[in-house]
Amino acid sequence: MPDDTPLTPGPFDGPSAFAERLRETIRVAGGRAWPTLWLCDAGFTDWPIGEAGVIDALQAWAGSARRLRLVMQDDRLLRARHPRFVAWRQRWDHIIDCRLCAASDAADLPSALWTPGWTVERHDPARSRGSSSDSPAAVASLRQRLDDVFARGRPGFPASILGL
Template sequence: MPGESATPVLIEGRFDGREAFADLIRTALSAAAHQGWSEIVFSDPDFADWPLGERASIEALQAWSASGRRLLLLARRFDLVERGHARFVTWRRTWDHIIECRAAGRTGAAEEVPSALWTPTWCLHRIDAERSRGVCSSEARARRDLRESFDECWRQGRPAFPASTLGL
């Protein structure tokens, strides 16, 4: 981010509560550009309580987005993103070429879509989405296990959340 020189510190261990969860997402987005992550995965049943519509989140994503970057989004449904995160929807349109979105899960199977943020060096897994409790880790095994869970849902998913709904 402009004017910032210190790399944000990504915590390890447990977190508890919606504000702690949102703060961790904000910190991770800020760290993305500083650490030059080539790929980020956002996964959640609906992203309702992610801080994606906040100006700071979009500024961090803008600083991160560059050639060779990739953002994957997995959800059961994206309607809450479209209604509740206007800044993110606008940013998504601009950066469509680096973003892939898929809808996964069957009706009534929200637990199949993990609530998580994955990066090549760190991950956040919200194990109890209702109470926003989970764990953050940079351990290779935790990242691998979370990525495998995500990949399984991704394979069973279908393209969703297009950047534009305009036809020819």
């Protein structure tokens, strides 16, 4: 049965409002059967992706025919800040594609969550100001920008790090 839980559209202002929009979107992702989620940020340091509730929601969403794409500048920050997410990523390696962007591409890197029917994007990451929308134009525009930065990125954030 599809999830008809309403998502909050429009502008948001501040880190807690941004984090709540992300939590809300990830919570309904499984019920809406969105096949793909994109998470994009320089380092995900202030995202709630390491919280137990968010991991539970990602777990509920994940499964066959699902794909998570991550785009970031540096995975060291994510690894240090979100160990629960790193552990979840290891279990779901087969549905996750990660790209790291060069420092020169960092200015073009959105701070956003994309789904086929919904976006949450910070237009001013320093102040955590942005908006969320189900507008087809917003969804298509963000997807095009994410495709561009993903294509320029190199594989990164491996499920495991082998060493000597």
